[in-house]
Amino acid sequence: MAGDRARTDAAHGDPPRTGVRSDARTDARMQRARAEDGIARPLAAGSDSEFRVDLERIRFSPSFSRLAEVTQVVSAGTTGGVVHNRLTHTIKVTAVARAIAVRLEESAGPGRLARLGGLHHVVAQAAACSHDLGHPPFGHLGEQVLDRVARERFGLADGFEGNAQTFRVLTELEVHGPGDDGLNLTTAVRASVLKYPWGRFHWPDPHPRTWSELPRGARPDRTGGSSKFNAYVPDLDEMIKVREAYPSVRPDQQTLDCAVMDLADDVAYSLHDLEDFHRSGVLQFSAVSGEFRSWAQQAEKLAMLSDRQVASAGTDPGIGLEALRRRLASRDDWIFDEEEFLDAVLRVGEEFVEGVLAIPYDGSMAADRSLSGFTSTWIDELVDSVRLVDDPPVRGSSVTLSPDAWHRVQVLKFIHQHFVLHRADLALMQRGQASVIRQVVEAFDEWLSDDLDATRAPRRLLDLIVAAGFGYARVAREHPDWLDGQTSAADIARMARGRGIVDFVAGLTDHQAEATASRLRGGSGLLWGGGSV
Template identity: 65%
Template sequence: MQESGQQARVRRARPETRSSRPLASGYESEFRVDLERLRFAPSFSRLAEVTQVVTAASTPGVVHNRLTHTIKVTAVARAIAVGLWSSSDQELLDRLGGLDHVVTQAAAVAHDLGHPPFGHLGERVLDRLARTRFGLRDGFEGNAQTFRIITELEVLGPGDEGLNLTAAVRAAVLKYPWGRFHWPDPHPSSWPEPPRGAAVGPRRSPSEDLSLGGVPAKFSAYVPDLAELVDVLGAFPGLAPGRQTLECAVMDLADDIAYSLHDLEDFHRSGVLQYSLVSAELREWATNRRELAATDGAELRERARRPGTGLERLRRRLVDKDAWVFDEDAFAEAVGSIGEEFVDGVLAVPHDGSMAADRAISGFTGSWIDRLISSVRLVADPPVRGSTVSLSTLAWHQVSVLKFVHQYFVLNRPDLAMQQRGQAAALTQLVTGYDDWLSDVHDAPRAPRRLVDLVQTAAAGYRRTAREHPEWLDHQTDEASLARMARGRGILDYVASLTDEQSFDQGMRMDGAGGRLWAGGV
């Protein structure tokens, strides 16, 4: 067990222990307390009414929401953790920092708490508004919002900030253990090879302020919460910069596995995935893979949606970003296995609501989850973009192709894009509406009490940061700047805590279109 083990199970006031070995029941109960605190939190219950990809009313089939997705990620994460603990070298587990299956489950339960209304679409909208309207350089990010919820915004009881979880669970949600800009130094975005999620991307839209420049894609703490992140990671002195804890790595991989399969299941049941289109894409790429590989980029773009070109673009992205794991033969084998087992074995027969149709898709999903879980392995010395917990080479390519099918044939649909543009407009209207309301000196006192509380909480965090780490605020520590940042962060915290339906309802009422007045104290 690493020397850091005694510190890793620390709440803000109470010590615990850590080991990859079975824990005495008295210690395990501390992790169980964390798990139950998360399960009983209102922010967890809210996930039942937050979009995974589409809302339940968008399709005749039953689709996952963020809560059902989270429950399944938790099951997969537990299975991976138990499997690794049972089959791996215990000395290697200790060297990698230790692995506890309850901590892993708690991380999985928490991992999507920060998702705003409408899922990833809402995340992009709030990030744009945060940076362009409020001048918050670190914008909005779902993972950072999760960390903020469990450490600051969720209410456990009198005098508590957040859920007062152990350091291990707080660390296990840090999928991208850095701030957007200022920590660590040098920042991972400037490393010769940035870790996954840290690469600097372009502006999100042509209208975005040029002075904001490109921003790292992913991170796990906003400026007011960065000191907490630093403190949590301080409990793991053996953890390399930019590296996840072992429990976090298991949770992250479980999320990938669940996402790659459950959304395909949803859209097959709903009749959205069409056999002819998916089959043609995989078949044409397999038949003409060498010709496609020799096609230059401009010509490939001109061919646009011709069968086979989407998979070829995926292949090239994987080569560019993940050459350390990419293998041409494994990619071709992954395309073949998914074509045979999912496309020909499941999609070839339209889902008609029968028990036989349900057996076909659920059998495929269950067998592939088992297959992917059984392929998980520990990696003693992973590359920068890799992880200490990884799939086999073939399984990694299979997950990449499964995610491509969902992205290419569902997320890129014009009808979904139209709905998402409406959702984006609703969120934009809501954020600007609350900003205008708080700017009205006569009517601001009547703003929602929770909104006012969140702005005050954010103000305290920015003032604390201005005293202790003014460099994290780029020395913008005058009262007007702090107040503007606090208002922006508080509004974002409030809007991100709403369900999809609450977002639409509150937006319509502020626009004068809503018919409901009394709303249970909101």
């Protein structure tokens, strides 16, 4: 792969790429771009080949292959139907991202795109391929558990966050070749995964969680830090360097490539999870239809209820949609509209609930044709509704849907969240999965505390701890304020062990996490794992 890259670059008149993470050639290219047109975009003529190689580096990485065995919502085998995993989800997000990016490249002039930082459909695809690499076993549940144990057991203030883990995988944990940390990607591709370009507590200053108007994801969580962020303390310098290449992009905003990926993720997620749970028989027509009809018939009456009454009404028909309406009106007043919300409820109710869900899925070609027809039609409509915004509101984006399409996506996502994610049987399974992750983390920590046996711990785990130690030691020297006084050798060793264990566990598949927990408990099972530990 590296040899092919050198030949391709030479054909475009560029010297071969070096093995460092931010090589001199890339920096020189950025400087030339600024000098020639004043636009902060790390692109130059002929750079398309570089982005395509970045895309293939991501697709050929073990982290990408691993997504085939990582939960999207439920694991394969937990339902009779075929469900999406993180890999199939990623493939669909990539297809939607390419469609959106190509549409914008064709509809918006190059000057307008350049003023907004630039857009390239291959970079948008690379972002889409990367966006879930940091997801741990068992999806968002695993993310929550790792965040808690990282903070409470190891004193890692920035805990765990899937987007920050994705950036760490691409720039630090994946290995492209000898001497490389990370995949040695172009600045544009590294920037394209920064959905929330700030740390949990540190950088920029003032931190977005303290702003009078909060960007999406910056709202403080129970820790007092941002609920979403894109870099842990050891990786903040790398993120800052990447963002400096885009001085024309506001601190609260994503690059255009990233915004395309983020929107494509929303579009794909809003539709394919409905496919999964209709095919599996989980979405019951009577319950969903009752919710939609009740809200449409009683909208005025429900709007008169107090927030406390809505919260105490539980699962009464119509209450879920009313709670959604209030949440959107409160948090997204930059785009929310009462009439658009009503129209979205009526259209989703007519075309999905009454048009698709009303006919029980029986595995027939007719049933598949109905479902796939709905999905493809809606994806086409949503992609066609995408528009570019030159100066978006703080909670908005430079790449967004038209108001009517945005409301429809929110209502589609509601069906999945209200009728699937809140199910008690799903919660029961997730409690068990949470226990698996905690057991693995705690067992590895106890193992490493055993002076007589610590050296026999998995080699990759030990490597990750060493890498984390270098990162924290560097921060202690260069940015001690980021560590909030935790700069002693003992502090660094503790944080390095914690971050290394979390990195290791986050890189397991669902099956590997379960098998590792079983073996650490003394259970029988696969012994020779082909290098998995």
